[in-house]
Amino acid sequence: xxxxxxxxxxxxxxxxxxxxxxxxxxxxxxxxxxxxxxxxxxxxxxxxxxxxxxxxxxxxxxxxxxxxxxxxxxxxxxxxxxxxxxxxxxxxxxxxxxxxxxxxxxxxxxxxxxxxxxxxxxxxxxxxxxxxxxxxxxxxxxxxxxxxxxxxxxxxxxxxxxxxxxxxxxxxxxxxxxxxxxxxxxxxxxxxxxxxxxxxxxxxxxxxxxxxxxxxxxxxxxxxxxxxxxxxxxxxxxxxxxxxxxxxx
Amino acid sequence: xxxxxxxxxxxxxxxxxxxxxxxxxxxxxxxxxxxxxxxxxxxxxxxxxxxxxxxxxxxxxxxxxxxxxxxxxxxxxxxxxxxxxxxxxxxxxxxxxxxxxxxxxxxxxxxxxxxxxxxxxxxxxxxxxxxxxxxxxxxxxxxxxxxxxxxxxxxxxxxxxxxxxxxxxxxxxxxxxxxxxxxxxxxxxxxxxxxxxxxxxxxxxxxxxxxxxxxxxxxxxxxxxxxxxxxxxxxxxxxxxxxxxxxxxxxx
Numbered sequence: 426x427x428x429x430x431x432x433x434x435x436x437x438x439x440x441x442x443x444x445x446x447x448x449x450x451x452x453x454x455x456x457x458x459x460x461x462x463x464x465x466x467x468x469x470x471x472x473x474x475x476x477x478x479x480x481x482x483x484x485x486x487x488x489x490x491x492x493x494x495x496x497x498x499x500x501x502x503x504x505x506x507x508x509x510x511x512x513x514x515x516x517x518x519x520x521x522x523x524x525x526x527x528x529x530x531x532x533x534x535x536x537x538x539x540x541x542x543x544x545x546x547x548x549x550x551x552x553x554x555x556x557x558x559x560x561x562x563x564x565x566x567x568x569x570x571x572x573x574x575x576x577x578x579x580x581x582x583x584x585x586x587x588x589x590x591x592x593x594x595x596x597x598x599x600x601x602x603x604x605x606x607x608x609x610x611x612x613x614x615x616x617x618x619x620x621x622x623x624x625x626x627x628x629x630x631x632x633x634x635x636x637x638x639x640x641x642x643x644x645x646x647x648x649x650x651x652x653x654x655x656x657x658x659x660x661x662x663x664x665x666x667x668x669x670x671x672x673x674x
Numbered sequence: 675x676x677x678x679x680x681x682x683x684x685x686x687x688x689x690x691x692x693x694x695x696x697x698x699x700x701x702x703x704x705x706x707x708x709x710x711x712x713x714x715x716x717x718x719x720x721x722x723x724x725x726x727x728x729x730x731x732x733x734x735x736x737x738x739x740x741x742x743x744x745x746x747x748x749x750x751x752x753x754x755x756x757x758x759x760x761x762x763x764x765x766x767x768x769x770x771x772x773x774x775x776x777x778x779x780x781x782x783x784x785x786x787x788x789x790x791x792x793x794x795x796x797x798x799x800x801x802x803x804x805x806x807x808x809x810x811x812x813x814x815x816x817x818x819x820x821x822x823x824x825x826x827x828x829x830x831x832x833x834x835x836x837x838x839x840x841x842x843x844x845x846x847x848x849x850x851x852x853x854x855x856x857x858x859x860x861x862x863x864x865x866x867x868x869x870x871x872x873x874x875x876x877x878x879x880x881x882x883x884x885x886x887x888x889x890x891x892x893x894x895x896x897x898x899x900x901x902x903x904x905x906x907x908x909x910x911x912x913x914x915x916x917x918x919x920x921x922x923x924x925x926x
Contacts, residue, residue, distance in 0.1 A: 494838030
């Protein structure tokens with residue numbers, strides 16, 4: 426009798442474990458933490474499924490905050506944080522969220538995360554928070570976050586969602602940083618605030634570096650349209666290197 | 675319970691709002707003292723930096739003017755905090771440091787309180803006026819330090835809430851703020867006109883023309899800076915006149 430009870434208990438326990446596994450990873454099979462499928466979730470958004478250049482999401486903030494490199498980098502980090510956490514939270518709640526208000530629930534979670542980040546930065550990293558000013562609040566409106574919550578976190582376990590969140594935010598950040606690099610370099614001749622092309626004085630004689638040869642900054646790069654053109658060039662380069670992204674006709 | 679039923683949806687929504695609301699208000703109230711302290715220290719740092727720049731000389735020792743240092747030594751250098759109305763009368767019962775200029779500016783002009791800070795650094799005396807105005811996207815503010823002739827600018831500090839990075843936000847950079855050093859706020863006829871931010875400025879290093887060069891791509895923010903300086907300073911004019919009449923000020 427006892428052995429049978431024990432067996433029953435053991436069976437129940439494995440069942441429970443399986444259920445938990447199912448809940449956490451969204452698949453029945455036991456997977457290695459960085460199995461090839463999981464690695465793909467993390468790395469796909471960097472190239473084949475990039476949120477900006479392939480899915481064309483999050484263009485708005487790619488225009489707004491890529492004038493300089495530093496805010497672009499900090500913005501990318503903040504998006505990684507918000508996206509990873511909101512993906513995990515939505516994924517944990519995915520079986521209890523009522524279908525009809527799921528978008529509202531997602532919005533509330535993202536907004537709460539963003540406010541939390543903002544408040545904590547204001548208290549413990551005041552200078553960073555000043556540097557970012559309104560950009561932190563703007564993360565709420567970033568379509569990539571809602572897109573990934575809706576498309577991925579609602580149907581997958583928390584661990585996979587975490588990877589998906591980090592991957593997509595990194596893919597977004599990568600493009601942001603590339604755009605900001607060109608815009609700051611060509612628009613104001615600086616990188617991270619350092620005058621890498623030399624110093625522009627009032628006259629040619631006062632100038633050093635490229636400016637002494639008569640080089641001028643292209644002020645057009647400071648305006649948003651140039652960000653779109655840079656995105657276009659990035660998409661062009663990416664597709665010429667990665668042929669499977671090209672549509673059939 | 676039916677997960678798509680009305681009852682469940684309502685219960686879920688209510689529970690979610692309560693949980694999120696409690697969590698956020700708890701964090702906000704917990705962090706509020708820290709945040710307020712940061713803002714207070716930054717105000718002291720801004721006031722001090724208008725006349726000392728980035729490094730402060732405390733009893734012969736050069737120190738980086740960080741927020742911590744600023745709040746420590748603020749009392750040593752800022753000797754008076756005066757609350758004024760727009761007629762130049764001193765309001766004795768108002769703590770100038772606690773005056774919120776944004777709130778004051780929303781009142782009718784004759785009910786406003788204008789703070790003025792008087793500081794001594796080395797041999798020199800400075801008058802520091804807090805500024806506030808509007809840029810392109812939101813408020814801009816700052817401090818302006820006048821030398822004891824109440825005409826020449828010792829230094830300025832600007833800040834903003836949401837000007838465009840790389841364009842309007844450049845008003846907070848050192849190279850822009852340095853342009854104001856040694857400019858004068860009275861014109862040749864002796865009327866207070868402040869310092870204008872001018873597009874296509876051709877004055878070079880002329881310090882007596884009440885104008886500095888603008889930032890390309892930041893015309894509206896630049897105009898906001900000009901207006902801010904003029905609109906705020908003119909409310910101090912009656913008090914400045916009194917000061918100049920008395921022996922306290924060396925008239926040039």
